[in-house]
Every structure is written in C-alpha cells, then in structure tokens.
Amino acid sequence: xxxxxxxxxxxxxxxxxxxxxxxxxxxxxxxxxxxxxxxxxxxxxxxxxxxxxxxxxxxxxxxxxxxxxxxxxxxxxxxxxxxxxxxxxxxxxxxxxxxxxxxxxxxxxxxxxxxxxxxxxxxxxxxxxxxxxxx
Amino acid sequence: xxxxxxxxxxxxxxxxxxxxxxxxxxxxxxxxxxxxxxxxxxxxxxxxxxxxxxxxxxxxxxxxxxxxxxxxxxxxxxxxxxxxxxxxxxxxxxxxxxxxxxxxxxxxxxxxxxxxxxxxxxxxxxxxxxxxxxxxxxxxxxxxxxxxxxxxxxxxxxxxxxxxxxxxxxxxxxxxxxxxxxxxxxxxxxxxxxxxxxxxxxxxxxxxxxxxxxxxxxxxxxxxxxxxxxxxxxxxxxxxxxxxxxxxxxxxxxxxxxxxxxxxxxxxxxxxxxxxxxxxxxxxxxxxxxxxxxxxxxxxxxxxxxxxxxxxxxxxxxxxxxxxxxxxxxxxxxxxxxxxxxxxxxxxxxxxxxxxxxxxxxxxxxxxxxxxxxxxxxxxxxxxxxxxxxxxxxxxxxxxxxxxxxxxxxxxxxxxxxxxxxxxxxxxxxxxxxxxxxxxxxxxxxxxxxxxxxxxxxxxxxxxxxxxxxxxxxxxxxxxxxxxxxxxxxxx
Amino acid sequence: xxxxxxxxxxxxxxxxxxxxxxxxxxxxxxxxxxxxxxxxxxxxxxxxxxxxxxxxxxxxxxxxxxxxxxxxxxxxxxxxxxxxxxxxxxxxxxxxxxxxxxxxxxxxxxxxxxxxxxxxxxxxxxxxxxxxxxxxxxxxxxxxxxxxxxxxxxxxxxxxxxxxxxxxxxxxxxxxxxxx
Numbered sequence: 001x002x003x004x005x006x007x008x009x010x011x012x013x014x015x016x017x018x019x020x021x022x023x024x025x026x027x028x029x030x031x032x033x034x035x036x037x038x039x040x041x042x043x044x045x046x047x048x049x050x051x052x053x054x055x056x057x058x059x060x061x062x063x064x065x066x067x068x069x070x071x072x073x074x075x076x077x078x079x080x081x082x083x084x085x086x087x088x089x090x091x092x093x094x095x096x097x098x099x100x101x102x103x104x105x106x107x108x109x110x111x112x113x114x115x116x117x118x119x120x121x122x123x124x125x126x127x128x129x130x131x132x133x134x135x
Numbered sequence: 136x137x138x139x140x141x142x143x144x145x146x147x148x149x150x151x152x153x154x155x156x157x158x159x160x161x162x163x164x165x166x167x168x169x170x171x172x173x174x175x176x177x178x179x180x181x182x183x184x185x186x187x188x189x190x191x192x193x194x195x196x197x198x199x200x201x202x203x204x205x206x207x208x209x210x211x212x213x214x215x216x217x218x219x220x221x222x223x224x225x226x227x228x229x230x231x232x233x234x235x236x237x238x239x240x241x242x243x244x245x246x247x248x249x250x251x252x253x254x255x256x257x258x259x260x261x262x263x264x265x266x267x268x269x270x271x272x273x274x275x276x277x278x279x280x281x282x283x284x285x286x287x288x289x290x291x292x293x294x295x296x297x298x299x300x301x302x303x304x305x306x307x308x309x310x311x312x313x314x315x316x317x318x319x320x321x322x323x324x325x326x327x328x329x330x331x332x333x334x335x336x337x338x339x340x341x342x343x344x345x346x347x348x349x350x351x352x353x354x355x356x357x358x359x360x361x362x363x364x365x366x367x368x369x370x371x372x373x374x375x376x377x378x379x380x381x382x383x384x385x386x387x388x389x390x391x392x393x394x395x396x397x398x399x400x401x402x403x404x405x406x407x408x409x410x411x412x413x414x415x416x417x418x419x420x421x422x423x424x425x426x427x428x429x430x431x432x433x434x435x436x437x438x439x440x441x442x443x444x445x446x447x448x449x450x451x452x453x454x455x456x457x458x459x460x461x462x463x464x465x466x467x468x469x470x471x472x473x474x475x476x477x478x479x480x481x482x483x484x485x486x487x488x489x490x491x492x493x494x495x496x497x498x499x500x501x502x503x504x505x506x507x508x509x510x511x512x513x514x515x516x517x518x519x520x521x522x523x524x525x526x527x528x529x530x531x532x533x534x535x536x537x538x539x540x541x542x543x544x545x546x547x548x549x550x551x552x553x554x555x556x557x558x559x560x561x562x563x564x565x566x567x568x569x570x571x572x573x574x575x576x577x578x579x580x581x582x583x584x585x586x587x588x589x590x591x592x593x594x595x596x597x598x599x600x601x602x603x604x605x606x607x608x609x610x611x612x613x614x615x616x617x618x619x620x621x622x623x624x625x626x627x
Numbered sequence: 628x629x630x631x632x633x634x635x636x637x638x639x640x641x642x643x644x645x646x647x648x649x650x651x652x653x654x655x656x657x658x659x660x661x662x663x664x665x666x667x668x669x670x671x672x673x674x675x676x677x678x679x680x681x682x683x684x685x686x687x688x689x690x691x692x693x694x695x696x697x698x699x700x701x702x703x704x705x706x707x708x709x710x711x712x713x714x715x716x717x718x719x720x721x722x723x724x725x726x727x728x729x730x731x732x733x734x735x736x737x738x739x740x741x742x743x744x745x746x747x748x749x750x751x752x753x754x755x756x757x758x759x760x761x762x763x764x765x766x767x768x769x770x771x772x773x774x775x776x777x778x779x780x781x782x783x784x785x786x787x788x789x790x791x792x793x794x795x796x797x798x799x800x801x802x803x804x805x806x807x
Contacts, residue, residue, distance in 0.1 A: 062661045070713045077706040078793045084698050088771035104653055107139040118786040122793040128167040202777040242798050268781050272788045339754045405736030
C-alpha cells in the first residue's frame with residue numbers, strides 16, 4: 001500500500017540514515033532560522049553591497065562560464081559511470097578466480113578490461129585534442 | 136555457466152557489427168594521428184563494405200545468443216546487409232559533401248560507422264534491455280551527426296529538436312517496457328510471449344504496447360511522433376538526412392516487426408490493435424503527403440515524403456500474417472533504400488553547386504546535366520510507385536497484402552479494403568509533389584548564373600549503384616523477393 | 628504488500644514511518660519536477676531537478692535497491708546535475724531567458740499529461756499484480772554476476788555508447804579554436 005518493500009531489519013538499518021538526514025538538515029537550517037529570528041535587520045545602501053569593504057562589485061553575478069568546465073564535467077561524469085559499472089563487476093572477480101575456474105576468471109577479467117579500454121579511448125581522445133589543458 | 140569458448144563461438148554471428156564497432160573505434164583513434172581527415176574515408180568504406188560482405192555470409196542461428204540478449208537469425212541478417220549497404224552509400228555521399236567541417240571528419244565517420252553497428256544490434260535484439268540500449272545507441276549517434284554542421288544554426292536547431300523529441304519518446308517507451316516487464320515478469324521477448332500466451336487481454340498490456348509504439352514510432356517517423364522530421368532533415372548534413380531516412384528508419388521497422396511478431400500473437404486482442412496501427416498508418420501517409428505538397432525546400436519535401444513512405448510500410452503491419460507482412464515490408468524497405476538515397480545524391484550535387492536546396496535550384500536541370508535530371512526523374516517515379524521501378528514492387532506488395540488479407544477473411548477485413556483505398560488515394564497526392572520537382576527540372580529554364588553541376592567519382596558511384604538497383608528491384612524482382620522471403624522471421 | 632506491512636507492524640517498524648518516508652520521497656519528486664518544469668530561472672530549475680532526483684533515490688531505497696540508491700545519488704545528483712549546472716552557466720542569459728517556460732500550448736499539454744496520468748493511474752491500480760512475499764533485495768555482487776554473465780553484451784555496448792556520448796558532446800560543445 002505504501003509501495004515499500006523494505007525488510008524490517010533493513011528498515012532499522014536505514015532509519016539511521018533518516019535520523020542522519022534530519023539532524024543534518026536541522027544543523028544546516030537551524031542557525032539560519034535562528035539568525036532570521038534573532039538578528040537585527042537594518043538594511044542600508046552600503047550594507048547591501050556585495051563587499052562592505054573592498055572593491056565595488058559591478059554588473060551581474062550571472063556571468064557566462066567557459067566551455068571547458070563543461071567538457072571536464074562531462075569527462076568526470078563518464079568516468080563516474082564507469083566506476084559505477086566497474087564496482088559490482090570487480091566485486092565478483094576474485095570469487096570467479098578463486099571459487100570457479102581460472103578460465104572463467106580470465107573471461108571476467110577480459111570483459112572488464114575491454115570495458116575499461118573502450119572508455120579509455122575517450123580519455124585518450126580528450127587528451128590528444130588538448131581538452132584537458134587549461135589555457 | 137557459459138565459458139569463454141561458447142561465447143567465442145557465438146561471436147561468429149556478430150562479425151558484421153563487430154567489424155563496424157572495431158572500425159568505429161579505430162577511426163576515432165586514427166583521427167588523432169592522421170593529419171588529413173579525408174584519408175579516413177577509405178577506411179570507413181572498407182569497414183562498411185566488409186560488414187556487408189560478412190553479413191551476406193550465410194551465418195545465422197535461430198538460437199538465442201549471449202544469454203538471450205540477441206538472436207542473429209536470417210531476419211537480423213537481412214537488416215545487417217541493409218544497414219551496411221546504406222552505410223556504404225552514405226559514406227560515399229559524404230566524401231564530396233562540401234559543408235562538412237574538414238576538422239571533424241574523423242569523429243563524423245567514427246560515429247556514423249558505430250551508428251550502423253547500432254542498427255544491426257537493434258535488429259537482432261530479443262531482450263527489452265538490449266532493445267533499449269541499441270535504440271539509445273542509435274539515437275545518440277543520430278543526434279550528434281545531425282548537429283555536425285557546427286557553424287550552421289539550422290543544424291544546431293535540428294540536433295536540439297531531434298534530441299528533445301527523442302528523449303521524450305524514449306522516456307515514454309521505457310515506461311512501456313517497465314509496464315510490460317510488470318505484466319510478464321521478464322525482459323526476454325520469448326518469455327514475454329510465453330507469459331502472454333492464453334492470457335486475457337488486460338488494459339496494462341494495451342497501455343504498455345501503446346507506450347512502446349511511441350519509441351518505435353519516433354524512429355520510423357510515424358504520426359504523431361513525426362514532428363522532428365522536417366527540421367531535423369532540413370538542418371542535418373544531407374548525407375545524414377539520407378542516413379536517417381533509410382538506416383535509422385529501417386532499424387525502427389526491424390525492431391517493430393520483431394516485437395510485433397514475438398509478443399503480439401500471444402495476445403487475444405490483436406485485431407483491435409492492428410486497427411489502431413492501420414489508422415495511424417493512414418494518418419501518417421496523409422499528413423506526410425499533404426504537407427509535402429507545400430514544401431519548397433528539397434530536404435523538407437523529401438522529409439515529409441519519408442513520413443508518407445513510413446505510412447505505406449506501416450500499412451503492411453495491419454495484416455498480421457507472417458506470409459504477407461514481412462516480405463512486403465522488407466522488399467519495400469529495400470526498394471526505398473535505393474530510390475531515396477539516390478534522390479539525396481542528386482540533392483547533394485545541387486547543394487554543392489548552388490549552395491542551397493530549394494526546388495528552384497533544380498530549374499532547367501535537364502539542360503545543365505541530363506544525367507542528374509533523368510536519374511532524379513527515375514528516383515521520383517520510383518518513390519511515386521510507378522511501374523516498372525523498385526518503389527512500385529514495394530507498393531504493390533503492400534497493396535496486395537491488404538487485398539489478400541481482405542480476401543482471406545482475416546479479422547478486420549473490411550477495414551483493410553479501406554486502408555487499401557487510402558493507400559491508392561495517397562499515391563495520387565504524392566505524385567503531385569514529385570511531379571512538381573520533375574516540372575522544375577524539365578519545363579523550367581535555368582537562371583542565368585546557375586553553374587553546371589559537377590559530379591565527382593564517389594557521388595557518381597553512389598548515383599549509379601542506386602539507379603541500377605532501383606531498376607533491378609523493379610525489373611527483376613524475383614531474386615530479391617526470394618531472398619527477402621527466406622530472411623523473414625520464422626512464423627510462430 | 629499487506630503482509631509486509633503486517634510484518635513490519637509485528638516487528639514494530641511502524642507502517643506510519645514507512646509511509647512518512649515514502650511520502651517525503653514522493654513529495655520531493657513531485658515538487659522537484661514541478662519546479663524544474665515551471666521555473667523561469669534555469670539555474671533554479673536545475674536545482675529543483677536535483678531535488679526530484681534525490682526523491683527518486685529515496686524511492687529506490689524504499690524498494691530496497693540500495694545499490695541503485697547510491698548510484699542515483701552518485702551519478703545523477705552528484706554528476707548529471709553538476710553537468711547541467713555547468714551547461715546552464717554556459718548560456719549567456721541564464722537568469723532571464725528570452726523563452727518563457729510556458730506558451731500557447733501549455734493548456735493542451737497539461738490536459739494531455741493529465742489524461743495520460745489518469746489512464747496510467749487507472750491501469751496501475753486496477754491491474755492484479757503478482758506480488759512476491761519477500762522483498763527482492765539484490766546484493767551488489769549479484770549485479771556484478773549479472774554484468775559479467777547474462778548482461779555481458781549490453782555491458783560492453785554501454786562502454787561504446789558512453790564513448791560516443793563523450794566524443795559527440797565534445798564535438799558539439801567545443802569552442803572553435805582560433806584559426807591560425
């Protein structure tokens with residue numbers, strides 16, 4: 001009825017996570033709420049400036065960023081995904097070698113290496129096209 | 136436990152797509168070392184030709200391969216040959232396509248070759264996950280290829296629209312997969328079929344199928360999932376437009392056929408379902424043909440025409456009978472491959488000469504280049520379904536399928552007669568806009584500054600191949616029909 | 628489903644808490660999606676999308692797919708959203724885009740979406756689902772076995788797809804270097 005398929009034990013384990021989230025939110029939001037309630041509020045022209053002392057801020061803070069950030073974030077994401085796929089595969093690799101036969105272990109290893117090698121072409125590509133250099 | 140040797144044995148059946156996958160990766164790598172991207176063209180041609188040759192080898196297996204992910208049967212082999220052949224012609228067409236940025240030829244060819252492998256994988260997938268993955272593989276490559284003219288705003292717009300539309304349709308399709316999984320408890324198509332056998336029709340399966348149709352319909356440009364076609368076709372580099380109109384569409388039809396033939400026969404409501412598809416098919420061809428009449432841009436016109444052609448092919452699905460449907464659809468696609476690619480070859484030559492792709496640019500083509508004008512004439516006649524050309528054979532078989540379905544008293548027979556009438560009416564509408572082009576080529580005079588089109592070797596080769604095969608399918612259809620009938624999915 | 632609830636009631640993991648956790652996830656998904664679709668400021672829309680993705684992670688957790696839960700947060704909230712934020716920051720007028728998120732077709736689209744929702748909701752609620760008594764907890768190692776056995780072909784194809792995505796995005800997004 002709630003769409004929940006959690007085991008009671010799992011539920012207990014995970015309830016720690018829930019407590020952690022709630023406490024974390026309170027920890028982050030609490031001071032803000034307190035400050036809102038307690039702090040005096042007297043705005044003025046100088047007080048509203050970005051830096052009360054220092055350089056005068058000009059223009060908007062919404063500025064256009066460089067494309068390079070995007071490319072690097074993209075490369076990060078691709079390898080993030082690679083890690084996600086590799087993690088479970090790597091977990092069974094040892095078991096394959098030890099508990100099953102050598103050939104099955106080698107097969108699994110070859111599959112994993114192939115996966116990484118194909119993605120490595122992407123890294124080589126980005127590297128050779130000088131996308132990882134910050135100029 | 137399946138070991139390395141079994142998997143290695145099964146790899147035999149994956150040679151064409153294996154070759155293309157390797158070639159794609161090699162092209163991407165070579166691009167980093169070679170100075171001139173043009174030197175990669177022979178590699179791409181070799182890869183596609185090699186893949187076509189490998190796909191022609193009679194290596195097929197009706198056993199499920201790779202743990203039921205794929206089934207490299209004769210049906211898949213047909214689409215492998217198809218995809219490699221289309222790829223070869225598209226590579227030829229790209230060689231002399233001027234607007235393509237020379238700096239990115241390596242990426243272009245690499246992704247194109249990989250997209251061909253994606254079509255092959257799509258045609259042989261027998262598992263919902265594998266279908267989704269290869270469909271996304273194909274879509275992703277297509278979005279990128281469409282946007283390859285980086286300095287052309289239209290190309291960027293085309294890519295973005297295609298992507299947004301595709302993402303939407305794929306999401307709906309994925310939801311349909313999830314529902315289908317929920318209803319059957321399996322992702323493997325044969326298992327889904329078994330789960331549905333002797334089971335009552337439920338609203339859930341209906342909804343799942345409808346959602347799935349959104350994803351496949353998007354690939355084949357079926358109304359109402361056709362909205363991306365005009366902009367994507369116009370903005371894309373012309374060889375890629377040609378690729379979308381045949382390769383990507385054939386991939387969509389392949390997976391549609393397989394899912395229809397694997398999953399549907401188990402469901403007891405498929406007559407209604409076929410009526411839905413039939414009505415959609417009629418809408419598809421009518422919308423495509425009517426809007427095409429008012430187009431002035433050649434690529435847009437051919438885009439709408441390709442929507443209409445998808446409608447004709449979809450009509451073949453209405454008769455859910457293995458003896459008729461599959462050969463009709465497959466022979467139609469084969470004829471369509473050559474006539475449509477041929478028409479796009481002419482468009483490329485015109486665009487290279489005048490810098491744009493309007494119907495006006497064809498004015499007086501019969502004086503400036505009789506070869507091009509007459510070839511275009513042939514391709515258009517074939518697209519319109521005039522005997523004795525390839526397109527006629529295709530249309531004839533679709534028509535005959537409908538009439539046979541009516542005569543044999545299949546369920547929904549009366550409806551089929553109406554569909555056949557709609558097909559005839561639409562052919563007349565289509566003839567109108569095809570002959571608008573013919574009129575421009577033969578009865579209008581060239582503007583003064585128009586140069587004589589120059590056709591280089593690769594484009595000429597593509598033109599002749601398309602021309603010869605358009606004639607061949609029309610004049611000697613029997614060998615092609617025999618071949619296609621042998622390649623049909625086994626009846627269930 | 629009721630059995631599970633009964634079980635959880637016995638072992639004093641109160642159904643109320645389960646319901647509350649579900650409601651929070653669900654609320655996050657709905658509120659986040661609405662914000663992502665309707666807000667004019669692109670950056671705010673992306674941040675709301677992050678909320679929605681977080682909510683989806685919560686749903687995965689409720690379905691006891693702990694691996695998917697972690698992946699969802701790692702890849703979507705941690706990766707895709709960051710990429711989207713960079714993408715938004717690349718656009719020149721991100722705070723005040725010229726194109727409003729709504730246009731003439733908004734009403735029609737909303738009606739269609741509502742219709743689709745009603746149809747789906749009706750079908751999902753009336754279908755006699757086969758419910759397994761035991762929650763399907765899938766250990767991570769089993770996913771690994773799947774990737775190396777049954778799903779080995781998709782596993783390898785995924786790497787090619789990721790490669791194409793990367794190369795393609797670079798080709799499309801990269802600035803033309805100064806011509807020499």
